[in-house]
Amino acid sequence: MSLTEKSFRNGEVIIKEGDMGFSFFQILEGGAFVYAGFGKDDQIKLATLEEGEYFGEMAILEEYPRSATIIAKGNVRVLEIHESDLHSYLEEDPGRIVKLMKHLSDRVEAMTADYEEARTLLGQLREADEPKKKSLFSKFKKQVDMYQSPKVELTPPSTDALRDAREVFSEEGSGELVAYNTGNVIFLEGEDENAMFVLYDGRVGLYKNFGEIEEKFVEDYRPIAFFGERGLVFDGPRSLTAVAECDNTCVEIIRRDDLESIFRACPVKIEMILRNLSFRLRKLNADFLDACKEITAIYSRQ
Secondary structure, eight states: OOOEEEEEOTTOEEEOTTOOOSEEEEEEEEEEEEEESTTSTTOEEEEEEOTTOEESHHHHHHTOOOOSEEEEEEEEEEEEEEGGGHHHHHHHOTHHHHHHHHHHHHHHHHHHHHHHHHHHHHHHHHHOOHHHHHHHGGGGHHHHHHHHOTTOOOOOOOHHHHHHHHHHTTSOOSSEEEEEOTTOEEEOTTOOOOEEEEEEESOEEEEESTTSTTOEEEEEEOSSEEEOHHHHHSOSOOSSEEEEOSTTEEEEEEEGGGHHHHHHHOHHHHHHHHHHHHHHHHHHHHHHHHHHHHHHHHHHTO
């Protein structure tokens, strides 16, 4: 394994949006800014990265063009990990698996919040009269700017990529396999358990306030699907309840303590879990931009 340290001065471009990437990076010292449409009149700063954080991983997990430009914040040192060294990098320190999962999970959570905000504002727009619409547009600036940025073009995961994932996970699982019948609870809101789940057969629904008057259905999963990964990498109570929606729902339980042994026995499984998180992030990006597109269309008619 040959990892490379690189240094950048304040304002230098580390990676450029639209380029094909064959490596990802960890910040060893300093920080970085994440931009969409960098250098354009309507460029948008999407995030600030700090020491220890990763970037550029989506390009190697999915062989997808860089989705943003990364700019050095002050003097920066980074560690560059080539895609061919990913297995060795994780093998050298399996704790890095959890770090990468935390990184991707944080990004999924942040984009979920942005998407929910866009959906809420879009719902308000659809129902508002013309005077009310005008008063709401100040809330939409982020969504309108995001969609109008000329370089932001993201698509959902390809069917071929999802088919590959199904083939990998058609083999016998390395964690604990459990079968559930309709209505069985897989995990409960408020529980604190360091585990995630892979759905092989059946269907799973996620609920808020399950079994209560204000019960709310959030989403469902069908094979092959991963869910509950934040419980694996973060300590704290779960925010949702997972319920089997049909008989013979077969789920593999992967606990935090299982990750190293699973990686050594079947490294492709860990890589597919990381890819799944990247898939989810890109799908959220695509859904977010669809909502932004409609908001922008309404905005443009005013």
